Amino acid sequence: xxxxxxxxxxxxxxxxxxxxxxxxxxxxxxxxxxxxxxxxxxxxxxxxxxxxxxxxxxxxxxxxxxxxxxxxxxxxxxxxxxxxxxxxxxxxxxxxxxxxxxxxxxxxxxxxxxxxxxxxxxxxxxxxxxxxxxxxxxxxxxxxxxxxxxxxxxxxxxxxxxxxxxxxxxxxxxxxxxxxxxxxxxxxxxxxxxxxxxxxxxxxxxxxxxxxxxxxxxxxxxxxxxxxxxxxxxxxxxxxxxxxxxxxxxxxxxxxxxxxxxxx
Amino acid sequence: xxxxxxxxxxxxxxxxxxxxxxxxxxxxxxxxxxxxxxxxxxxxxxxxxxxxxxxxxxxxxxxxxxxxxxxxxxxxxxxxxxxxxxxxxxxxxxxxxxxxxxxxxxxxxxxxxxxxxxxxxxxxxxxxxxxxxxxxxxxxxxxxxxxxxxxxxxxxxxxxxxxxxxxxxxxxxxxxxxxxxxxxxxxxxxxxxxxxxxxxxxxxxxxxxxxxxxxxxxxxxxxxxxxxxxxxxxxxxxxxxxxxxxxxxxxxxxxxxxxxxxxxxxxxxxxxxxxxxxxxxxxxxxxxxxxxxxxxxxxxxxxxxxx
Numbered sequence: 001x002x003x004x005x006x007x008x009x010x011x012x013x014x015x016x017x018x019x020x021x022x023x024x025x026x027x028x029x030x031x032x033x034x035x036x037x038x039x040x041x042x043x044x045x046x047x048x049x050x051x052x053x054x055x056x057x058x059x060x061x062x063x064x065x066x067x068x069x070x071x072x073x074x075x076x077x078x079x080x081x082x083x084x085x086x087x088x089x090x091x092x093x094x095x096x097x098x099x100x101x102x103x104x105x106x107x108x109x110x111x112x113x114x115x116x117x118x119x120x121x122x123x124x125x126x127x128x129x130x131x132x133x134x135x136x137x138x139x140x141x142x143x144x145x146x147x148x149x150x151x152x153x154x155x156x157x158x159x160x161x162x163x164x165x166x167x168x169x170x171x172x173x174x175x176x177x178x179x180x181x182x183x184x185x186x187x188x189x190x191x192x193x194x195x196x197x198x199x200x201x202x203x204x205x206x207x208x209x210x211x212x213x214x215x216x217x218x219x220x221x222x223x224x225x226x227x228x229x230x231x232x233x234x235x236x237x238x239x240x241x242x243x244x245x246x247x248x249x250x251x252x253x254x255x256x257x258x259x260x261x262x263x264x
Numbered sequence: 265x266x267x268x269x270x271x272x273x274x275x276x277x278x279x280x281x282x283x284x285x286x287x288x289x290x291x292x293x294x295x296x297x298x299x300x301x302x303x304x305x306x307x308x309x310x311x312x313x314x315x316x317x318x319x320x321x322x323x324x325x326x327x328x329x330x331x332x333x334x335x336x337x338x339x340x341x342x343x344x345x346x347x348x349x350x351x352x353x354x355x356x357x358x359x360x361x362x363x364x365x366x367x368x369x370x371x372x373x374x375x376x377x378x379x380x381x382x383x384x385x386x387x388x389x390x391x392x393x394x395x396x397x398x399x400x401x402x403x404x405x406x407x408x409x410x411x412x413x414x415x416x417x418x419x420x421x422x423x424x425x426x427x428x429x430x431x432x433x434x435x436x437x438x439x440x441x442x443x444x445x446x447x448x449x450x451x452x453x454x455x456x457x458x459x460x461x462x463x464x465x466x467x468x469x470x471x472x473x474x475x476x477x478x479x480x481x482x483x484x485x486x487x488x489x490x491x492x493x494x495x496x497x498x499x500x501x502x503x504x505x506x507x508x509x510x511x512x513x514x515x516x517x518x519x520x521x522x523x524x525x526x527x528x529x530x531x532x533x534x535x536x537x538x539x540x541x542x543x544x545x546x547x548x549x550x551x552x553x554x555x556x557x558x559x560x561x562x563x564x565x566x567x568x569x570x571x
Contacts, residue, residue, distance in 0.1 A: 053442070079444030092442070094435035097428075105432050108425055110444045115421075118428035161443075 001201040002029040002169055007051055007061030009225075021047040022058070023225030029169075029201055036212040037205045038244070039222035040252065045205045046087070048222065049171045052203070054078040066168045080110025083162030083200075085155060085175040092158030095147030099138060099157065102146055103127045106161035130160060134190060152183035156190050163194050170195065172204040176211075188215065209241045223251045273525040275395045275404060281518030282407030283390070283472055284487060286414060287465035288495075288517045289510055290458040291488030297422070298454040299434040303359035304344040305462045305488060307366025308337045309481025312463025313470030314373040317381045326389055330467055337463025338456040340366060345452030370478050380475040388471040403472055410468065411514050414461065419507040430454050462488075483538050486545050491517035493548040 009022040021044045029035060039045050051058050052065075054075040062071045065081045086092050093102050104119035104127075124142060131139040134156045138149075146154060155175055162170060172191065176184035188211060195202050206212050212219055219236050221229035221244070228251040231239060287309060294302040312333040319329040340362055347358035371377065383391045390403035421427040432440040433450040440447050462484070470476040495509075495516025503512050520541075528534055 074446075075441045076444050076446045079442060082442075084442045086438070091436070091438050094432050094439055096435045097431060101428060101431075105428060105440075105443050105445075108443070113425040113429040113445065115424045115426055118423050118425050 001031045001033070001066055002027070002052070002203075003062075003064040004028070004048070004052065005062045005064075007048075007063065008059045009047060009051055009056070010059055021225055022051060024061070025222075025226055026061075027220065027227055029203070032199050032201055033218055034195055034200075034202045034216035035204070035218045035220060036216040037203060037220055037222060038207075038209060038212045040248075043222040044225040045222050046173055047225070049084075049173050049203060049205060052078075052169070053082055053084055053171060080165075081168040083109075083165075083167035083170045085158045085162055085170075085172050087174040087177050089151035089154040089158075089178055092161070093146045093154050096145060098143045099131075099146055099149075100124055100127050100142040102157065103130075103161055103164060106164045109165045130164075131157075133193065134160060150183075152179050152187055155179065155187050159187065159190060159194060163198055163200065166198055166200070168201065170200045170202040172202065174205045174207060177207055191215075209244050213239050213241065213244070221247065221251070223248075270526065270529045273529060274522065276392065277521040277525045278518055279390070279392070279395050279403040279407055279472065280469075280524075281521040282404060282411055282514065283465055283468045284491065284521065285407070285411050285465075285514035285517035286468065287462045287484065288488045288491035288513045289411075289414060289418070290461035290465065291485065292492050292510065292513045293418075293454055293458040293461070295489065295492060297431055297434045298451060298458075300348075300355040300451065300455070301359070301485070302341075302344060302455060302458060303356060303485050304340055304362045304366070304455070304459055305359075306481045306484045307363040307370065308340045308459045308462040309466045309469075309484035310370045310476060310478055311336050311340055311366055311373070311481075312466025313476030313480060314370050314379065314466075315463070316467035316470055317379045317476050318373055320381060320386050321379075326387065330389075330464060333463045333467035334460045337466070338460040340463070341456035341459030342452060344459070345455040348455075349448035349451055367478065374476060374478070377478045378475055379477075381470065382474060390468055390472045391474070392472050407468070410464075415507055415510045415514075418510060422506060426453075483541070486538075486541055487517075487520060490520050490541055490545045490548075493545060494519050497548060497551075 004025060004027045007022050007025045008020070011017070011019045011021055023044070025044065025048060037045050037048070050056065052063055054070065054073055054077075058071065062069060064070065065078070068081070070078045070081070084092070094105070100119060100123075104123060107123065128139045128142060136153050136156060138153065138157065146157065149157065159175070175191075176187050179187060191204070192215065194200070202216070204216060213236070217236065218230070218232040219239065220227050229247050287305070291302075291305060294300045315336040316329045316333040319332045320326075324332065343365070344358045344362040347353045347361055348355050351358075353361070381388070383393065390406050391401075392403065394401045395403055422431060429440065429445045430450045430453065432443065432445060433447045433454070437447045440450070466476075466481070469480070492513050493516065495512035495514070498519075499508075499512035499515065503509055524537060527537060527540065
């Protein structure tokens with residue numbers, strides 16, 4: 001479903017701020033894979049997701065989604081294949097627009113925008129039904145501006161929007177990192193529900209090792225812009241946080257201590 | 265001071281306010297919906313009138329001349345849009361570049377710095393001489409019809425899929441792109457629509473005042489912003505619906521010209537009017553910032569709230 005092959009990306013090349021964020025990264029996801037991604041700060045996790053989403057062009061390598069080479073496509077042309085939820089709750093929704101308007105925009109992801117109505121009566125009813133899965137009472141607030149919602153509500157809504165048109169690939173970029181633990185747990189629960197319901201191929205970045213172990217059927221660790229650990233199936237089920245920390249020490253050596261706080 | 269003189273000025277203020285209201289709606293589209301301050305309009309506010317007069321003088325019918333002005337404005341918006349999206353120039357600078365270029369273009373169109381058009385020789389739609397006439401030719405009536413029609417069309421347009429994608433682009437470009445919206449395209453389209461309306465307003469204004477002048481658009485952006493802000497400050501608590509928001513912009517424009525005429529009536533030098541306008545707009549633009557900085561009560565959080 002997703003094939004990342006030898007992707008390199010260097011930011012600010014040729015300056016003192018030069019940063020090689022992706023260093024020949026390769027990763028292949030089969031249809032229905034739910035992969036959690038961990039790694040220290042600057043390991044290239046978000047860069048990987050943004051490279052797949054097309055936020056910037058990559059320097060080398062190729063990205064293929066469901067047989068389509070999207071390496072040279074701009075962000076909006078990859079949108080038909082990809083559902084995204086961002087780390088910043090402000091980023092996935094339009095604050096000054098209504099809940100139903102946001103959903104209507106998402107329901108037209110990947111389709112040309114015509115002069116037909118931006119939202120229909122029938123859609124409103126559908127959205128009301130769909131919002132119930134979030135269990136946040138948003139189904140009664142269809143015409144509320146999204147800016148009035150809390151961060152957790154916005155993330156849950158963004159998640160629902162990302163799956164309104166079934167994506168080939170769901171990209172979750174630490175989508176619970178900005179939330180309080182209780183809200184984060186709830187949004188993760190909703191994530192599980194939606195991924196399972198639609199059988200979505202998913203890449204989920206997380207800072208939380210426990211979440212990385214508890215969710216998904218495969219776990220990869222990034223270090224220095226490359227995949228250094230890839231565990232799936234039974235082996236992943238037996239993983240513990242200690243195992244991961246040990247693995248992390250092995251690949252990163254001395255840098256472990258500085259990253260420990262972030263990873264535990 | 266003679267109050268009747270002031271009252272006598274009010275119909276003119278209303279007519280001018282309605283004509284500039286069309287322009288202010290154009291500014292609203294870029295400034296409020298697309299979140300871009302587009303300075304092209306200072307140039308477009310002459311281009312529309314210039315094109316209209318030259319077409320009329322060369323025998324074009326009214327509708328064709330108005331359409332020509334609208335298209336000319338759209339082309340100016342296209343230029344700014346391409347500077348901004350295709351060439352990557354910051355929006356403000358892109359607008360300034362087009363505005364400067366339009367000064368030459370406007371002179372080329374008119375052949376000279378000023379082009380008169382007289383109601384004696386041509387059948388004009390609006391003219392200041394009818395401003396107190398109780399007939400269907402009254403520019404207040406015609407201006408109001410224009411404004412109503414434009415509000416109706418825009419209300420429909422911004423409710424469509426395409427119009428919604430424009431609003432999304434202004435509200436959150438990241439989200440818009442993630443939903444497959446080509447934000448470069450929507451920005452260019454918005455700038456074209458905006459400048460088309462400004463040029464239409466310019467074509468009406470040239471008829472109203474009987475001439476087009478290469479300097480007639482100077483500071484237009486500030487007048488447009490003043491109208492948008494006055495309307496917002498006075499009516500945003502009452503008007504929520506999109507169509508009513510556009511109406512509040514027109515009301516803001518009329519109020520601006522009422523104040524303008526009061527200033528003249530008070531005997532102030534009208535040369536100072538641009539200074540006064542700039543200061544008023546600066547103050548109104550500062551209010552939201554000051555509110556946030558000095559008067560933000562804890563517990564009452566705005567849109568930027570995290571959970």
